[in-house]
């Protein structure tokens with residue numbers, strides 16, 4: 694089965710609403726020939742609506758960086774899925790390492806979010822990945838398995854979920870996983886998903902790599918078996934870089 698790759702830009706806390714609209718418009722013009730890959734823009738909450746305006750009539754996707762699992766109520770500062778759906782959001786990132794480590798999100802919270810996103814008929818992008826300390830103490834496999842088992846607890850079926858492997862030590866550091874490290878982690882993820890859900894649907898599962906993806910390393914990273922696209926931070930804030938990476942991914946798909 695041929696999997697259509699994904700190039701997702703996680704803008705984190707960058708760009709005002711006006712900047713979001715201009716930036717998406719600029720990227721759109723640079724991505725006119727991207728037809729086989731799914732491009733997804735993930736602005737901050739405040740930029741979603743303006744980004745959506747700039748995406749009218751295109752096939753690119755719109756994603757949020759977070760959500761709350763409850764549909765409404767006394768949760769000061771939180772955003773519900775109903776609010777995101779009203780804007781036209783299709784994807785929601787859950788469990789990003791910055792939310793796990795800076796905001797202390799637990800696997801059980803992330804699990805509630807994943808289930809709520811699925812119940813809302815949106816697509817979760819579940820982020821997992823080990824810290825440097827965990828890698829150096831030989832715990833990478835265990836961390837990946839735990840985050841998947843707990844993050845997906847009670848989820849009936851893996852179809853409709855995107856996984857992003859983002860080793861914490863590679864995020865925003867300029868250090869990328871080597872092809873061996875990324876390939877091994879992606880294989881562990883696929884094997885773990887197979888053991889939780891059975892072999893069905895696992896072939897269609899898309900596992901993205903994230904962590905210092907740039908135009909000059911994207912070619913090597915997308916060649917790694919089991920890497921089905923990227924979740925990009927810093928380089929997704931520069932239209933030229935984001936476009937270059939999208940073209941590298943698209944060309945790899947067309948070549949195969």
Ligand code: 13P
Pocket residue numbers: 703789859863864865866867903904905906924925926927928
């Ligand atoms: P960088 O590409 O800036 O390392 O960020 C990766 C990331 O966290 C994407 O979610």
